[in-house]
Each structure stands twice: as C-alpha cells, then as structure tokens.
Amino acid sequence: MRSGLPHKILIIDDDPMDRDLYRHCLRQSPGCNSNLKEAGSVAAGVEKAMASRPDCILLDFNLPDMDGIEAIRRIGGELGELPSAVIMLTAFGGEELAVRAMKAGAMDYLAEGKFGARNSGSRRHWRHRAASDASAN
Numbered sequence: 001m002r003s004g005l006p007h008k009i010l011i012i013d014d015d016p017m018d019r020d021l022y023r024h025c026l027r028q029s030p031g032c033n034s035n036l037k038e039a040g041s042v043a044a045g046v047e048k049a050m051a052s053r054p055d056c057i058l059l060d061f062n063l064p065d066m067d068g069i070e071a072i073r074r075i076g077g078e079l080g081e082l083p084s085a086v087i088m089l090t091a092f093g094g095e096e097l098a099v100r101a102m103k104a105g106a107m108d109y110l111a112e113g114k115f116g117a118r119n120s121g122s123r124r125h126w127r128h129r130a131a132s133d134a135s136a137n
Helices: 016-028 042-052 068-079 095-104 112-120 123-136
Strands: 007-012 034-039 056-060 085-090 108-111
Touching (some): 007 016, 016 034, 034 042, 068 085
Parallel strands (some): 056 085
C-alpha cells in the first residue's frame, strides 16, 4: 500500500456525465486521497494507464472501441499485468457479465445505477443536476 501518497485512479468511460459522477463520489468519500485521470475510450485509457500506472481502474463495460472484457485483456497485455484493481462498471448485464469480468481479471463488478444511488442519489437525479448546472453556465 502506498502510505500517505494519493491513490492513482483511472476512470475509463465514454460518458462525460458518468465520469463526472465517479469523480464527484470519489472526492466526497472521507479519507479518499486520490489522483484522478480520465479517458473516454479504451485506446486513450491504455495510453494513460501506461503513462501513470494507476493503482485502480474504474472501467465501463460498454465502450465505443471495444467492450470492457476485451479492454481488460488489452490493458493487461500492454502493461504486462493489470494494476492492483480493475473495477468493471456497467448499466447493463448481470451475474453472467460479472463472472466474465472477474474471469478476465476484474477484481470487482459494480452496476452503475448502484454506484450513483449509494453515493449521491439516483443516477437520474445526478444527470438532471448536471444538465441544470450546464444550462446555468
């Protein structure tokens, strides 16, 4: 464990509002000292992972350039190993997808709706809030 140093977390998700939600939740978590990086595609995520060697990757399953299972394989292949933790995030899928993700190397699987509901209200509420903030600016 990196005592006293910020945890390096890479968020790979093509939806800017979802990335914003995860960033917000992580920053609001007590005791969470983190250095966050973001990517909107697997290709960009692999580049950032190689440059920063994150401690954890929050990885969306449904990405435009490939699915999250393939992304885990790509990241592991490029880095020679996976970072200490890859957490698969998705609004779709269930137990079968969770098992596939874990077999590919993910340490855990989290349904996106559960993430938002547990940390900052429902995902729908967060999207509405983000849209309202954007229109106010």
